[in-house]
Amino acid sequence: MNSPASVSTALSLQDVEVRFETMTLAFDCAIPPGQIVAVVGASGSGKSTLFNVIAGFEEPEQGAVHILGKDMAGRLPAERPVSVIFQEHNLFAHLDAATNVGLGINPALHLSAVDRAKVADALKRVGLDGFGGRLPPTLSGGERQRVALARALVRHRPLLLLDEPFAALDPGMRAEMRELLRDLHDEEGNTILMITHHPDDVRLLADKVLFLDRGRIIAHDPVDRFVERRDITAINRFLGRE
Numbered sequence: 001m002n003s004p005a006s007v008s009t010a011l012s013l014q015d016v017e018v019r020f021e022t023m024t025l026a027f028d029c030a031i032p033p034g035q036i037v038a039v040v041g042a043s044g045s046g047k048s049t050l051f052n053v054i055a056g057f058e059e060p061e062q063g064a065v066h067i068l069g070k071d072m073a074g075r076l077p078a079e080r081p082v083s084v085i086f087q088e089h090n091l092f093a094h095l096d097a098a099t100n101v102g103l104g105i106n107p108a109l110h111l112s113a114v115d116r117a118k119v120a121d122a123l124k125r126v127g128l129d130g131f132g133g134r135l136p137p138t139l140s141g142g143e144r145q146r147v148a149l150a151r152a153l154v155r156h157r158p159l160l161l162l163d164e165p166f167a168a169l170d171p172g173m174r175a176e177m178r179e180l181l182r183d184l185h186d187e188e189g190n191t192i193l194m195i196t197h198h199p200d201d202v203r204l205l206a207d208k209v210l211f212l213d214r215g216r217i218i219a220h221d222p223v224d225r226f227v228e229r230r231d232i233t234a235i236n237r238f239l240g241r242e
């Protein structure tokens with residue numbers, strides 16, 4: 001049974017340790033449900049490793065990962081209540097947009113009429129009404145990321161991990177995607193962790209910030225507090241205040 005403390009936490013990492021030849025990474029944090037959390041830090045600070053541990057692609061040497069109070073030990077990525085969207089290559093290039101979204105409902109693509117209606121609705125919600133028959137190579141970068149978002153939407157997983165999802169997009173499209181993500185988050189009430197290298201994403205989208213440095217979470221702050229900080233050189237550098 002879940003304790004009251006654990007169910008009020010969307011995600012918790014306790015004494016998690018991942019050891020690579022060149023470095024040991026250690027993560028401790030607890031994130032309440034319904035927040036958008038920006039995950040930031042210099043290249044090599046451990047952001048992707050943190051996501052891999054949460055999503056189950058990397059098994060830590062020690063420590064525990066709980067999602068909505070449930071211990072994830074031994075659970076394969078597909079068995080975790082998590083959706084992940086990467087920078088690129090989220091879609092199967094030979095399958096049209098609707099089929100890519102449909103995979104989120106049923107990986108064997110046995111889709112009922114109701115499922116197909118859900119796919120069409122998800123594409124509409126991300127502004128791609130009528131794009132269902134298009135193959136990914138014929139779509140723009142922003143449109144492809146919208147299809148990936150639509151697939152995450154039909155899965156309704158309570159935790160969404162976004163690994164630099166806007167990296168390949170121009171500034172105008174980044175702003176559009178931020179707005180879309182904010183709207184969808186308001187509707188879904190899910191918990192979102194988003195890796196980004198852009199202070200704008202932090203300021204305009206996130207509620208909280210996890211700042212990583214050399215394999216450790218060295219700050220976990222509300223955004224307003226984070227942007228006011230002057231005490232950590234790596235954060236000043238990230239915010240362009242060297």
Ligand SMILES: Nc1ncnc2c1ncn2[C@@H]1O[C@H](COP(=O)(O)OP(=O)(O)OP(=O)(O)O)[C@@H](O)[C@H]1O
Binds near residue numbers: 023041043044046050
């Ligand atoms: N499979 C692995 N084997 C050995 N070392 C690894 C492995 N994966 C990551 N590392 C090392 O762990 C550290 C953290 O890497 P990670 O990819 O998590 O950083 P990051 O913050 O996501 O970086 P970037 O912003 O460049 O993507 C780096 O020093 C990296 O070289």
